[in-house]
Amino acid sequence: MHLKSRKPLLAAAAVALLSMPFANTLSAERRTPDGEPVRTLTAYIKAVYARDLRKAYRYIAAEDRRLKSEATYLREKGAFSGFTLDIARKLADLIETKPVDSVNEKARTRVKLRVRLPDANSLSSLLLDWEEERLNALPPGAQHRILAAIDERTRAGKLQMLEGEEEFLVVKEGNSWRVLFDWAAGLRIDLAARVPAGEVIEAAPVTKTTNVRPNELFTVTYRVKNRTSQPLTTRISHRFEPEELKDYLEIVQCGLLLPVELPPQEELEFAGTYMVRGDFPEGAKNLSIIYDFKAAQ
Numbered sequence: 001m002h003l004k005s006r007k008p009l010l011a012a013a014a015v016a017l018l019s020m021p022f023a024n025t026l027s028a029e030r031r032t033p034d035g036e037p038v039r040t041l042t043a044y045i046k047a048v049y050a051r052d053l054r055k056a057y058r059y060i061a062a063e064d065r066r067l068k069s070e071a072t073y074l075r076e077k078g079a080f081s082g083f084t085l086d087i088a089r090k091l092a093d094l095i096e097t098k099p100v101d102s103v104n105e106k107a108r109t110r111v112k113l114r115v116r117l118p119d120a121n122s123l124s125s126l127l128l129d130w131e132e133e134r135l136n137a138l139p140p141g142a143q144h145r146i147l148a149a150i151d152e153r154t155r156a157g158k159l160q161m162l163e164g165e166e167e168f169l170v171v172k173e174g175n176s177w178r179v180l181f182d183w184a185a186g187l188r189i190d191l192a193a194r195v196p197a198g199e200v201i202e203a204a205p206v207t208k209t210t211n212v213r214p215n216e217l218f219t220v221t222y223r224v225k226n227r228t229s230q231p232l233t234t235r236i237s238h239r240f241e242p243e244e245l246k247d248y249l250e251i252v253q254c255g256l257l258l259p260v261e262l263p264p265q266e267e268l269e270f271a272g273t274y275m276v277r278g279d280f281p282e283g284a285k286n287l288s289i290i291y292d293f294k295a296a297q
Helices: 008-018 035-049 053-057 070-077 082-092 132-136 140-155 243-248
Strands: 029-031 096-105 108-118 161-173 176-180 187-194 201-205 209-212 217-226 232-241 249-254 260-262 267-276 286-296
Touching: 035 053, 035 082, 035 096, 035 108, 035 161, 035 176, 053 070, 070 217, 082 108, 082 132, 082 140, 187 201, 187 217, 201 286, 209 217, 217 232, 217 260, 217 286, 232 243, 232 249, 243 249
Parallel strands: 187 286
Antiparallel strands: 029 096, 096 108, 108 161, 161 176, 187 209, 201 217, 217 267, 232 260, 232 286, 249 267
16 A cells, blocks of 8 residues: 655646546547547646536536536545635646547547646645645735736746646537546445444445546545544544455545544544556456544543
């Protein structure tokens, strides 16, 4: 198992650029991508980069949306709001895409784009390390200065950019194109909790099941309640079934790896962010993640 730390906006960009499944190219027709699929992909990439996730969800294919509701999608990816969203949208508007190639594969089309986007990590010192609560609490004058600083860096050509080629799957639905993750062909993840004897802690995942693809970041949320009349300290250990798959799951962030204090008779929410490695064994379709809670008075 691996523990990672990532800036939140970089994680969102990784979702846009790394989570699309590759498709078989045998007996496929290659051609230059049409304008409409590229416009759809560009709009989707900008929305995901900005963590404008309600907008991003509208570009996802219907067969994927049947497996994952908008509420679940937003909870798993973590949407920005307020001034933080304004900044992210401003940066997303600077994203450039250029079509490279496309391949028709029955009802699907695989599109390769060259993508150029702002390096969000390079702006961390200006943007309070992307701490959303602090950014959203800034007074209007401070917000204006930040936006002006971004404009100045852009005009001076000093805004650091990242660039690379990535492939995406798209499908046509009526007159529109949509982005296909093909979650049904990915990994089903079941979530559960084990609590100490004596009913001192009550814990359960907000969503019990989700579907993800390799290299796709996803966040799970647990509701935890201290049922006693005294403050209680808890932490978790992870259990996996089957256990041999645990090394293929990377822990990006988890709010319960270190001990936390639960107020008496109060319910709190804790989130953990994970990513299934790209070399996950082919043919493995199910993985259970179990939060095993420990308590100490």
